[in-house]
Amino acid sequence: MFLEKLKSEGLAHLSYMIGDGMEAVVIDPRRDIQCYLDIAAREGVRITRIFETHRNEDYVIGSVELAERTGASIHHGHALDFGYGEDVREGDTFECGALRLRVLETPGHTPESISLVLTDSNQGETPVGVFTGDALFVGDVGRTDLLPGREREMAEALHASLFDKLLPLGDQTLLYPAHGAGSVCGENMADREFSTLGHERAHNPMLQITDREAFVKCKLGEQHYVPPYFKQMEHLNQCGAPLLHHLPRPLPLSADDVAKRQEAGACVVDLRSAEAFAGAHIPGSLALPLDLLPAYAGYLLDYDTDLLLVAENVGAVEDAIARLVRMDYTRIAGYLKGGLGAWETSGRRFGHVDAINADDLDARLQSGDAPLLLDVRKHTEFKAKRLRGATHVFLGHLPDRLDTLARDRRVVTFCGSGKRAIVAASLLKRDGFDDVANAFGSMAACEAIGCATLETADNA
Amino acid sequence: MFLEKLKSEGLAHLSYMIGDGMEAVVIDPRRDIQCYLDIAAREGVRITRIFETHRNEDYVIGSVELAERTGASIHHGHALDFGYGEDVREGDTFECGALRLRVLETPGHTPESISLVLTDSNQGETPVGVFTGDALFVGDVGRTDLLPGREREMAEALHASLFDKLLPLGDQTLLYPAHGAGSVCGENMADREFSTLGHERAHNPMLQITDREAFVKCKLGEQHYVPPYFKQMEHLNQCGAPLLHHLPRPLPLSADDVAKRQEAGACVVDLRSAEAFAGAHIPGSLALPLDLLPAYAGYLLDYDTDLLLVAENVGAVEDAIARLVRMDYTRIAGYLKGGLGAWETSGRRFGHVDAINADDLDARLQSGDAPLLLDVRKHTEFKAKRLRGATHVFLGHLPDRLDTLARDRRVVTFCGSGKRAIVAASLLKRDGFDDVANAFGSMAACEAIGCATLETADNA
Amino acid sequence: MFLEKLKSEGLAHLSYMIGDGMEAVVIDPRRDIQCYLDIAAREGVRITRIFETHRNEDYVIGSVELAERTGASIHHGHALDFGYGEDVREGDTFECGALRLRVLETPGHTPESISLVLTDSNQGETPVGVFTGDALFVGDVGRTDLLPGREREMAEALHASLFDKLLPLGDQTLLYPAHGAGSVCGENMADREFSTLGHERAHNPMLQITDREAFVKCKLGEQHYVPPYFKQMEHLNQCGAPLLHHLPRPLPLSADDVAKRQEAGACVVDLRSAEAFAGAHIPGSLALPLDLLPAYAGYLLDYDTDLLLVAENVGAVEDAIARLVRMDYTRIAGYLKGGLGAWETSGRRFGHVDAINADDLDARLQSGDAPLLLDVRKHTEFKAKRLRGATHVFLGHLPDRLDTLARDRRVVTFCGSGKRAIVAASLLKRDGFDDVANAFGSMAACEAIGCATLETADNA
């Protein structure tokens, strides 16, 4: 008997595989499915069923790919008209050796959301654990804003799912959510990834709001961003994603190749660290450090444009490919062999971004000739704390807002730590902004040194 | 923030490593410590503290080894006079980033046993989990028979530890015991290795016996075996085991080498499958299939004798070395290169063991000329179910009981599946028994085909 | 610049991958192509060309599979009408960075055989190495018996290829043959796998026979076996093998499943060691220890029969699958989960094979009641050395010769070490022979102890 959690870094997506005897079940598989096949081989089981807790919007689910390789059946909630798989309903029960999964309809995040209650038939009917999808996380609950016009209905449904269906499973129930800390599917997830319904009942902030109206009001007051790629994910996850068979292989390109393809319209995506991009980069390239890729590719990349990758090594290229494919970015033409050095030694021009220290920035903001301080954090972050005079544009929205920014003075890009700021800096430079500096350390540094220009929600 | 469970196969010993920020803590480390160092490197933490839930009796704890490599401090209960480390007492609290461990004295398995309550200081004082050592397992509780003359006292103490200290932590508490299914430290552990106090409160058979006297009576009625190597483990774990620095390397030996060393007194340990031993083996060798090694080496191997290993491949030799060293068997002279084939082609004589099918055995037992059926399972297994006329000698006690067995007729060795039986067969053959056959399939096969000679506790 | 040799164990097939700059070339790829893709990723190259030194007869070449994944072109000799790829001719030259490959037509093993001369354009035209396919090995040369009726022509062609084309490349030339020791494509290959043309010129026994007629006579005198699966390989390698995309996954089967499928005609292939098979096995199963599989599967397995695998662990199952697929045995229904123990504990009957020691065998052969001694080694081995009175049937021919063997007395199976003998024993038992014993150690043991019945080519 085994239960294994598989985390897709970046998306912070959690899938699960459980098995007993000769069989196994996968819940919310990712698109690069080799990991499940490896576990199946190691444990000596066949994957016979795949469950989808809901139509995911932040990644392409791997159900169809996995079903094709294993012959497993696919199961999901009946409240959405899927183009593949089988519907399940409240109370449907599935066995896997001595393990048993019972369907609980838990709408709220989406109408067709289900949870799966795990019991061990060797030990009665008391729930051992529950796979909650995007209904309940460690430290947070699911978003209810994804169906325009139905926000109230969804928030009410989530309240019922949480308080009338999930919590009654009992404090002893292990919690297995579909996302961990770092996901775009929740703001306040805990860093700790192991919990129980009992612990959440006691400490999850949203579960303290038992009153339905108060809960709904709180959910309606939340402001989440909706990356444009969600549309593509929703489409693929409803209709069934095309089969991949294999991840694209990393193909080397020369500096010459990269230059020609870039001219022909391909997008150069620079996966290196913010500091490396600042030091030197291919003019016109987009900075998208590997760990930011899952969160911002969906805003900044286009499904119809070829991608050219720049990285420190092939391992990073392979990681990026897996992450891109999980979001259906499959037009990956190759990577610059030899990294940026190959570009530099080819004699082609490179760009760079100035770096500005927090104390210098603070001084400058207080001086007569303050730069345009462009803060690209989320609305909630900006509201809580900011530097005086900062202009706020959320990073995901920046491409559409570039025309609103003055081009005649230095722009300092700014975020929580300086990482998202480099993405912003690359967007500005690509759009022709001349004088761009990046505030490495950004808000964290400003707080650490106590900038005079620091404003909080309270003192503002 | 991370929590990782590390399982030592065979012993079914579970150790844990938790970390947050720059620090990590290891609970009940094993002696081959590289796994902890690897996690520390991957997670970017220093191991600063090591906890021992109790003086273990079934393996050499790796605390001293790990402390030497990392500079970590060692902590254990004060109710035993350890030769190293520091005492902790009820309520002592240790921080590791945002994680906090609080000491709970939970005597019963041993007087100095402690549990460690895990809380997340980001989320109040509600216990997240508890490391229970050998006090509470999934599906069972700890043995209380290890201190001769103090069995009642220990059983009472365990009752108090379970009902007055552990269960009050709350149903939501994740359970992290020191052993999983397969350990010699408990008979009835569940195959499932994830649970909570709430689930155990509802289903752990021993936690249903809330009445103290009934509980004590039940514990006193248990019959456990005590492998002789426990003495060595207790000694080392109280005084502090000598440093190893490295596991012994697998050294190849020729058939000639093996023969000479065996003549000089070394013990040939055959790690291959029961079937392979039956097919052909070195005369005088001890069958100890790799997965039985942790459970029976402690009865059958001697600390003062060199060991010569026979296996199918070097991987199995390396596994065996790790398992032996965990039990302090470090006199490993080498392994037969080329496996048994090297012995066979050298022209030296080999032995073999006959195999007997369950239906043939059943028929023979009903005939006039029944063989001596030697059942080497545990007392409890034998009591529950056996073949008519079987002689019971527990495998661990067989070396001392060989003289009580008739040597003039065929002996059929028998157990649950035929595996332990092959160990018995090898002991008999080594002692000069001529006509030995092994009942592959053993009790499982007999039940499957419904042997006429099958007796159960009820029908007997 | 890199050159990597990849060995397929069992077949002792060697393929090569060389690369420089952005490109790489693969020579004689195997069918499970992931290894080449991994090297390409690590080295940052694209695989642009695939060379086949000849139409292989002992495995399915992976050219088509690899071409489909990489877009590489396939090249082979023009003297055969291939159903795919492009023809090359003497002197054709291909560049791969600074490396250069020049085609040398070297018929003899087959008419279309080519060699590829490697030069480093940084360092003149002196050959660095040569990929010789099956023309020249370390310690031996290729077979010339595969085209019935054209044996002389082929032997003459090989003589010319060796002495007029290959050796003139110079002593300094590194030798990269298509097979290493253990292949069915040559009897006398050296255990050492690194050599040069100069070293071979001095020591390869066949290269000492410079006289053409003497060479041809020697080749015509050779007696090689032709496994029936060669036909299938030749067909696939001429037409182009169907795409696999993935290796079959190891699928667990219960004892019940195995029994039912066996009854329905599937073939149980037991991959365990000879000793384990002797100890206990599924009645009717074929012993084919993993390391013998590539050499004998082609004689003993059928392309139209489902295969059921029995092994000690899943790793062995996965190895077997790769080896089987390389020979186009793709009907692999699954493996017995839990190994033979699962069969035994199910209560189903198992068989076993007696083991006989060399001294006992020798004595028995000298006695009045000698068993039928069935020696299944190759003709050349038997001719060189045998026990008195032995019956010789080459293992690969045994299925067709079973009816010629007496069934009324004990049969002792015999080979070089006892391994091939267990395969023979399993064939006999499957065919209903009652009394079969296996001579573990076989000829090696007999020589070691100096059997009285040992006859050599000289003393016979």
Place this chain on the structure above:
Amino acid sequence: MFLEKLKSEGLAHLSYMIGDGMEAVVIDPRRDIQCYLDIAAREGVRITRIFETHRNEDYVIGSVELAERTGASIHHGHALDFGYGEDVREGDTFECGALRLRVLETPGHTPESISLVLTDSNQGETPVGVFTGDALFVGDVGRTDLLPGREREMAEALHASLFDKLLPLGDQTLLYPAHGAGSVCGENMADREFSTLGHERAHNPMLQITDREAFVKCKLGEQHYVPPYFKQMEHLNQCGAPLLHHLPRPLPLSADDVAKRQEAGACVVDLRSAEAFAGAHIPGSLALPLDLLPAYAGYLLDYDTDLLLVAENVGAVEDAIARLVRMDYTRIAGYLKGGLGAWETSGRRFGHVDAINADDLDARLQSGDAPLLLDVRKHTEFKAKRLRGATHVFLGHLPDRLDTLARDRRVVTFCGSGKRAIVAASLLKRDGFDDVANAFGSMAACEAIGCATLETADNA
């Protein structure tokens, strides 16, 4: 029978392990010896002998460490008074299964240098290969400048070793040198790492100079650098290096820790790419990108100073530790957890280095206000090609020459590609130079675009 080459990246040091039967021999082991133990386990051999081709000066040899773990004996030339091991002399022969190693005294690089001729006793006395240490490489021969005052003697000795001892082994002999391309022990090694004596005889430029005087003159005319750490290496390799038992573990440090230790005198070594260092770095830190570390650490690091590492990830830290320890830099206090981001977000000040494009540099050099162009390549590189007006200081000598440079104008650091230049830039900035820019692309870029200020040996 196996022969395995093990390459230590960076140093481009090649060690070899050969084995047959039960034994193996290691030639010139490195200090982190686990790789040899792993091969020994895989191949089923004992390491019984260790050979040192000479007292190495560029790394700490692992002989003592390996001997301690395996019990192997150590062997080296008699012409130096070693503090450990055993002397060997011309003609001494050692067996390892069927392999045989014969000692050839081949002084020149050092007086005690030996080569080891490999023969296969299955195949006569013709040499199969030769381990040449630093006497002969692919494409180059060893340095003869390391014994002050004895340069001529050594050059003569090398001529004799090459022409009278090595080449006579025959063209067919495989060449196994102690270094590959990238080593500080030779300038002109080929990128290709497989060769034979025959191929070298034909193409190695130094082997074309058969005349002794011409050869000696050529050698005496060579100009090599001698990194100061060679002294330490020579000392340790003559006396025997202290045992390590384990590589230092990577220990995380906070920004605060790093700052405090740096103030207390520790040296911050930044292993990141040149671009990342330019983007932002810890003030006072030394840029030493991981792949430059082996070549320049020996000039720039001090044995008495604690090292603090900055890297993109723990993998790079571990690589750096291995490389540092091979050069005996063992005072590694830890690494900055979270990388440079942790420094930036702590609010501490960071530095950065401007980047200058080749065309801009060319234009500036032709203008009235040319910067100080500091070219830090090797003398030979500078002599062959340079930008007009450049100041040459070899990177290894820069720390001692900083006072000779003008501090009142911008300094542009320059090398072959911009990588070594960043190391120079970090040295300048650490020493207080204010205005430093790095020429990414450097000479390669200048050539690619055809700079007007480019001068070559010919046109200058």
